[in-house]
Amino acid sequence: MDEDARQARKVYNLYGEAFIKKDEKNKDKKKISSIVLSYLKKVKNKKILDAGCGAGRECEILAKRGAKVFGIDVSEVMLKIAKKRCSKLGVKFFQRDMERTGFEEESFDFILSILSAQYKRDIKKVFREFWRILKFGGEIFVVVPHPIKKMIEHTKNYFERGLHWEEHGEVKYFNYYWTLEDYFNAISQFFRICEIREIGSLKEKNYPHFLFIRAKKT
Numbered sequence: 051m052d053e054d055a056r057q058a059r060k061v062y063n064l065y066g067e068a069f070i071k072k073d074e075k076n077k078d079k080k081k082i083s084s085i086v087l088s089y090l091k092k093v094k095n096k097k098i099l100d101a102g103c104g105a106g107r108e109c110e111i112l113a114k115r116g117a118k119v120f121g122i123d124v125s126e127v128m129l130k131i132a133k134k135r136c137s138k139l140g141v142k143f144f145q146r147d148m149e150r151t152g153f154e155e156e157s158f159d160f161i162l163s164i165l166s167a168q169y170k171r172d173i174k175k176v177f178r179e180f181w182r183i184l185k186f187g188g189e190i191f192v193v194v195p196h197p198i199k200k201m202i203e204h205t206k207n208y209f210e211r212g213l214h215w216e217e218h219g220e221v222k223y224f225n226y227y228w229t230l231e232d233y234f235n236a237i238s239q240f241f242r243i244c245e246i247r248e249i250g251s252l253k254e255k256n257y258p259h260f261l262f263i264r265a266k267k268t
C-alpha cells in the first residue's frame with residue numbers, strides 16, 4: 051500500500067460506520083449506483099471487480115444477478131461490513147490497493163470504481179492496473195466527484211488540483227481534485243472512452259455532482 055492507500059485506510063477505518071449510515075440514506079448515491087448497475091443487467095457468470103467496494107452494496111446486487119464478484123478495499127472496517135452483507139453470495143473480498151491489485155492479467159469482464167479513484171494521486175497508475183487485469187472487450191465504469199462540484203463548493207478555482215481535506219459533519223476525509231481533462235487523459239491513454247455522463251444531484255440541480263465514465267479495453 052502506498053501513502054494514499056494508507057491514508058484512505060485510516061480515514062475509512064475511523065469514519066467507515068458513520069459514512070455508511072449517511073450513505074444508506076443518500077438518494078444521490080442510490081442514483082449513481084443504479085446508473086452504473088443499469089449497464090450490468092446480464093452478468094451471469096461474468097467476472098466483475100468492484101475496486102473500492104466500500105460496504106459492498108453493488109457487490110451484493112451483482113452477485114444476486116449471477117456474476118462472480120470480487121471486491122477490494124483498503125479499509126478493514128468497510129470490508130467487514132461488505133463481507134457480512136454478502137456472506138451467502140460467494141463474493142470474494144480482499145484488502146488490496148486498487149493501484150496494485152495482485153490479480154492476474156486479463157482476469158475480469160468488468161471493473162467498477164464508484165467514488166474511489168479520487169483517493170489516488172496517480173490516477174494513471176490506477177487505470178494502467180485496470181487495463182492490465184481487464185479482458186479485451188471488457189469495460190470499466192468509473193464514477194468520481196465532478197470537478198465542477200469541487201470548484202463551486204471548495205476551491206473556486208477549477209485548476210486547483212491535488213490533495214484537499216474536507217469536513218462533512220463528524221466525517222473528515224481527503225480527495226484529490228482532478229479536472230475533466232486529467233480524467234479523460236488518464237483513461238484514454240489505455241482505454242477507448244465510450245461514454246461520459248455528468249450526473250446532477252437530486253438536491254442541487256445547477257451543476258453536475260458526479261462524473262461517470264464508461265470505457266472499453268479494445
Ligand SMILES: C[S@@+](CC[C@H](N)C(=O)[O-])C[C@H]1O[C@@H](n2cnc3c(N)ncnc32)[C@H](O)[C@@H]1O
Nearest residue numbers: 058062102103104123124125147148164166169
Ligand atoms: C466513498 S467510498 C465508496 C464505496 C463504494 N464504492 C460505494 O460507492 O459505496 C470509497 C471507498 O474506497 C476505498 N478506497 C480508497 N482508496 C482505495 C484504494 N487505494 N484501493 C482500494 N480501495 C480504496 C475506501 O476505503 C472506501 O471504502
